Amino acid sequence: MAITAEIITIGEEILSGQTLDSNSAFIGRKLADAGIEVRYKVSVGDKHEDIVEAITIARERSAVTICTGGLGPTRDDITKNAICAAFDCKLSLRDDILDRIKKRYEERQQKMPAFVQSMALQPLGSELIPNSVGTAPGIVFQEKDRYFASVPGVPSEMQAMVVDHIVPYLMRREDRRHIVLRKIRTIGIFESHIAEVLEAIEPDGKDLRLAYLPSYKGVDLRVTSLADSHEAAVKAAEELTQKIVNRLSEHVYTIGDESMAELVAGMLKKRGETLATAESCTGGLIAKTITDMPGSSDYFLGGAVPYSNEAKMNLLKVDEQLLVDHGAVSAEVAEALATNAREVFGADYAISTTGIAGPSGGTNEKPVGLVFIGYADSAGSTSRRLDLHGTRERIRERSVLVALDLLRVKLAAK
Amino acid sequence: MAITAEIITIGEEILSGQTLDSNSAFIGRKLADAGIEVRYKVSVGDKHEDIVEAITIARERSAVTICTGGLGPTRDDITKNAICAAFDCKLSLRDDILDRIKKRYEERQQKMPAFVQSMALQPLGSELIPNSVGTAPGIVFQEKDRYFASVPGVPSEMQAMVVDHIVPYLMRREDRRHIVLRKIRTIGIFESHIAEVLEAIEPDGKDLRLAYLPSYKGVDLRVTSLADSHEAAVKAAEELTQKIVNRLSEHVYTIGDESMAELVAGMLKKRGETLATAESCTGGLIAKTITDMPGSSDYFLGGAVPYSNEAKMNLLKVDEQLLVDHGAVSAEVAEALATNAREVFGADYAISTTGIAGPSGGTNEKPVGLVFIGYADSAGSTSRRLDLHGTRERIRERSVLVALDLLRVKLAAK
Numbered sequence: 001m002a003i004t005a006e007i008i009t010i011g012e013e014i015l016s017g018q019t020l021d022s023n024s025a026f027i028g029r030k031l032a033d034a035g036i037e038v039r040y041k042v043s044v045g046d047k048h049e050d051i052v053e054a055i056t057i058a059r060e061r062s063a064v065t066i067c068t069g070g071l072g073p074t075r076d077d078i079t080k081n082a083i084c085a086a087f088d089c090k091l092s093l094r095d096d097i098l099d100r101i102k103k104r105y106e107e108r109q110q111k112m113p114a115f116v117q118s119m120a121l122q123p124l125g126s127e128l129i130p131n132s133v134g135t136a137p138g139i140v141f142q143e144k145d146r147y148f149a150s151v152p153g154v155p156s157e158m159q160a161m162v163v164d165h166i167v168p169y170l171m172r173r174e175d176r177r178h179i180v181l182r183k184i185r186t187i188g189i190f191e192s193h194i195a196e197v198l199e200a201i202e203p204d205g206k207d208l209r210l211a212y213l214p215s216y217k218g219v220d221l222r223v224t225s226l227a228d229s230h231e232a233a234v235k236a237a238e239e240l241t242q243k244i245v246n247r248l249s250e251h252v253y254t255i256g257d258e259s260m261a262e263l264v265a266g267m268l269k270k271r272g273e274t275l276a277t278a279e280s281c282t283g284g285l286i287a288k289t290i291t292d293m294p295g296s297s298d299y300f301l302g303g304a305v306p307y308s309n310e311a312k313m314n315l316l317k318v319d320e321q322l323l324v325d326h327g328a329v330s331a332e333v334a335e336a337l338a339t340n341a342r343e344v345f346g347a348d349y350a351i352s353t354t355g356i357a358g359p360s361g362g363t364n365e366k367p368v369g370l371v372f373i374g375y376a377d378s379a380g381s382t383s384r385r386l387d388l389h390g391t392r393e394r395i396r397e398r399s400v401l402v403a404l405d406l407l408r409v410k411l412a413a414k
Numbered sequence: 415m416a417i418t419a420e421i422i423t424i425g426e427e428i429l430s431g432q433t434l435d436s437n438s439a440f441i442g443r444k445l446a447d448a449g450i451e452v453r454y455k456v457s458v459g460d461k462h463e464d465i466v467e468a469i470t471i472a473r474e475r476s477a478v479t480i481c482t483g484g485l486g487p488t489r490d491d492i493t494k495n496a497i498c499a500a501f502d503c504k505l506s507l508r509d510d511i512l513d514r515i516k517k518r519y520e521e522r523q524q525k526m527p528a529f530v531q532s533m534a535l536q537p538l539g540s541e542l543i544p545n546s547v548g549t550a551p552g553i554v555f556q557e558k559d560r561y562f563a564s565v566p567g568v569p570s571e572m573q574a575m576v577v578d579h580i581v582p583y584l585m586r587r588e589d590r591r592h593i594v595l596r597k598i599r600t601i602g603i604f605e606s607h608i609a610e611v612l613e614a615i616e617p618d619g620k621d622l623r624l625a626y627l628p629s630y631k632g633v634d635l636r637v638t639s640l641a642d643s644h645e646a647a648v649k650a651a652e653e654l655t656q657k658i659v660n661r662l663s664e665h666v667y668t669i670g671d672e673s674m675a676e677l678v679a680g681m682l683k684k685r686g687e688t689l690a691t692a693e694s695c696t697g698g699l700i701a702k703t704i705t706d707m708p709g710s711s712d713y714f715l716g717g718a719v720p721y722s723n724e725a726k727m728n729l730l731k732v733d734e735q736l737l738v739d740h741g742a743v744s745a746e747v748a749e750a751l752a753t754n755a756r757e758v759f760g761a762d763y764a765i766s767t768t769g770i771a772g773p774s775g776g777t778n779e780k781p782v783g784l785v786f787i788g789y790a791d792s793a794g795s796t797s798r799r800l801d802l803h804g805t806r807e808r809i810r811e812r813s814v815l816v817a818l819d820l821l822r823v824k825l826a827a828k
Contacts, residue, residue, distance in 0.1 A: 011625075012623070012625050012636070012638065013625060013627050013636065014439075014442075014455065015442055015451075015452040015453065015454075015455055016442050016443065016446040016452060016595065016636075016638075017438070017439035017440060017441065017442030017443035017444075017446065017452075018439075018443070018597070018627065018634075018636065019439075019627060020434050020435070020436055020439050021434070021435055021438075021439075021455075022434055024431070024435075025428075025431035025432075025433075025434050025435075026431060027431065028428075028429055028430050028431030029430065029431035029432070030431075032430040032431065037429075038429040038430060038431075039429065039458070039459060039461075039464060040429075040456065040457070040458060040464070040468075041428065041429055041435075041455075041456065041457035041458075042454065042455065042456050042457075043454070043455035043456075044453070044454060044455075045453060046619075046623070046625065047453075050453060050454070054454075057471075113606055113609065113610050115609070116606065154628070156804070181430065181432075183432070192527055192530065195527065195529070196527045205460075209426070209460070211425075211426050211427060211460065213427050213432065213433065214568070220432075222426070222427065222432065224426060224430075277719075279698075282702075282705075283701050283702055283704070283705025283706075283710070283714075283717075284693075284698030284699070284700070284701030284702040284705060284717055284719065285698070285702045285705075286698070287697050287698030287701075287702075287719045287721075288696075288697055288698040288699045288701075288702045290697070291696075291697025291698060291699075291719075291721065291771075291810075292697075292806075292807070292810075294771075294772070294773050294774065294806055295774070296697070296721075297721055297722065297775075300697075300721055301721060301722045301724070301725055302718070302719045302720045302721040302722055302725035302729065303697075303698055303718075303719035303721070304716070304717075304718055304719070304729065305691075305698065305701045305705075305716045305717035305718070305719070306716045307701075307705065307710075307711055307714055307715055307716040307717070308711065308715045308716055308759075310715070310759075310760060311715055311716035311758075311759055314758060314759075314760075315716065315718065315729065315758060315759070344725075344728060344729060345722075345724075345725055345728075345729070346724060346728075357705075357708075358708070359708055360708065360709070361711075390570070392706075392708055393706070396705075396706075
């Protein structure tokens with residue numbers, strides 16, 4: 001039988017929605033990669049009885065439980081007491097850990113606050129996971145067929161413990177089923193249309209599953225394949241993926257987690273060519289998206305964000321008459337921005353945006369959501385008109401995606 | 415007694431960490447604002463028995479349950495059957511809903527796929543929540559002292575139902591306790607130091623709670639105050655907040671949810687002054703952060719992203735000799751970028767960044783994490799040196815924050 005895992009996150013800030021639960025997403029990805037299926041995710045606040053209840057339920061139904069949050073130095077740390085209540089054990093002070101913590105403070109020439117001492121308390125019967133990044137160690141209970149780990153909520157500390165200790169240990173256990181995921185990313189086709197096209201090849205939903213992850217950026221499809229061996233899981237996942245790609249061909253832009261930006265970056269790097277950007281309505285979001293990637297200076301020469309009309313004229317030499325004749329939001333200005341950015345930066349390609357991201361600023365003639373994407377290369381320039389809907393954020397993100405997609409299509413055709 | 419709520423999100427993509435659970439964060443914020451404390455958050459996959467179990471547990475322990483995900487048109491929709499199993503009821507076809515769905519497809523001149531019909535199925539005993547944004551209606555069971563709602567997972571549809579229907583209904587119920595939150599945002603002080611400074615005024619953790627939300631952007635503090643009346647909850651929250659602000663004064667940049675960017679935007683707008691940016695290592699992230707805000711064209715004239723040295727010279731007229739003498743990553747170049755951006759864009763203020771965001775590109779003399787922030791106004795220019803640690807993303811985001819903070823401090827001093 002497949003090992004199923006449960007993730008518990010502790011923190012009022014997750015319940016009240018002040019913080020997105022990215023810790024459990026990280027753990028979920030790492031477990032999935034290791035062939036362990038996460039079946040439940042539970043968040044509770046800093047209440048003793050709720051943490052105890054969550055741990056107790058998890059121990060009953062899940063072979064593996066990973067708990068995160070609440071092992072930090074501050075007063076909202078009550079996780080350890082809750083663990084002791086759930087496992088019916090006491091805390092004992094580890095002098096060696098306390099010495100190490102004291103040393104860390106000494107090295108930084110800081111006084112150790114008294115309550116930091118609680119980080120050196122260990123539930124009896126547990127083992128500790130060393131913290132290579134911070135101070136508080138993690139806690140592990142290994143019972144017969146049951147594994148329970150509790151790690152701090154600080155992302156870097158949690159990540160190091162999960163990657164260096166928890167996942168390698170679980171990987172060594174033999175009795176797990178293998179899970180393989182494949183992601184197929186599409187653009188320009190609705191979820192319901194995809195469902196129609198794929199109706200004949202829908203998997204049974206048991207060992208082979210197909211999930212639709214629609215967003216305004218496009219519809220991602222996820223194939224989940226479960227089998228007793230890694231090879232069998234891969235084989236079934238690959239077969240279904242190939243069938244899907246065959247049916248949706250023109251709409252699939254990548255298989256895998258690769259983003260549109262990563263895809264385009266790879267194409268540029270391979271060709272040894274360079275890119276520049278000129279962004280009005282996206283206000284730097286294309287440049288930001290590209291420079292999010294390490295090594296982007298290899299192919300990205302830079303960008304301009306000529307938000308005002310004056311900036312369009314001064315920084316990117318857009319002809320004033322063009323702005324008067326067509327308005328800043330026009331195919332003509334989009335192409336001029338791309339053409340001139342390409343020249344100013346000395347790049348092989350340039351892409352540009354100009355539009356009305358809203359929520360205000362729209363007119364009958366040029367409503368919110370009207371965006372022009374410009375593209376220029378040595379052969380000339382072209383543009384694409386978009387009539388988008390939704391929030392400012394959506395309009396901007398969608399514009400970035402289409403601009404990068406336009407570049408992708410042009411590069412692929414060369 | 416306070417009403418406690420539970421949120422259930424359905425979707426394999428949340429368990430496997432492919433998608434951040436922003437839906438439940440949204441619901442959590444809206445419930446907290448309405449005085450309803452979220453006590454549990456649970457995510458399960460598309461498995462019938464897991465959904466049934468989650469709903470059954472929630473009905474037992476929580477007065478209010480809001481379930482999201484799985485009411486869409488595609489095959490992974492099994493939520494409705496699970497709800498019927500948990501509530502022991504049958505599905506019946508609502509002809510009026512089916513007609514409305516058909517009409518929507520006709521209006522768009524599309525053929526309605528046959529399986530869309532399932533969206534018109536209503537669990538007997540439930541009421542429907544109209545979907546003002548999309549097609550699938552929400553489902554509500556109102557039992558004695560128990561409220562259960564299930565809404566689609568598409569964010570815009572979920573949000574409209576929560577804001578327009580669920581929260582107003584729950585607000586009208588009389589028996590809830592009131593919850594008031596206050597957020598205090600700090601910069602430049604460690605969590606453990608804050609804990610020391612606040613030790614004497616730590617609340618008891620029952621009706622008045624203090625939580626630390628540390629991140630690399632600074633430490634946010636959240637005061638949670640529970641009381642039988644809104645006024646009493648506000649009073650206790652305000653008193654504690656004021657004590658905290660008095661003790662941390664120079665480190666508090668705002669009370670509330672306002673971001674550093676929103677704070678600075680408000681100051682600029684109030685003064686009727688303008689800003690330009692010149693970003694090397696942050697690659698457009700400052701401009702993006704500013705233009706994320708609607709109406710930013712009122713005070714933001716534009717930005718440059720001179721990623722290559724050539725772009726620094728051509729676009730922003732940085733003297734070649736300055737680059738040779740000090741290197742691109744230097745206080746001198748940071749100040750030149752700010753000074754020249756201010757001129758090129760004709761802005762009152764300019765801020766700039768130049769640094770090594772990593773993970774590669776560092777040297778002994780100029781390691782990864784070395785960043786210079788530049789600032790210029792009519793009186794001249796200045797800069798700030800940062801020695802940052804962590805990932806590329808952290809180094810970039812931290813640089814943006816410090817650049818905006820430098821502007822904030824300068825504006826506040828004027």
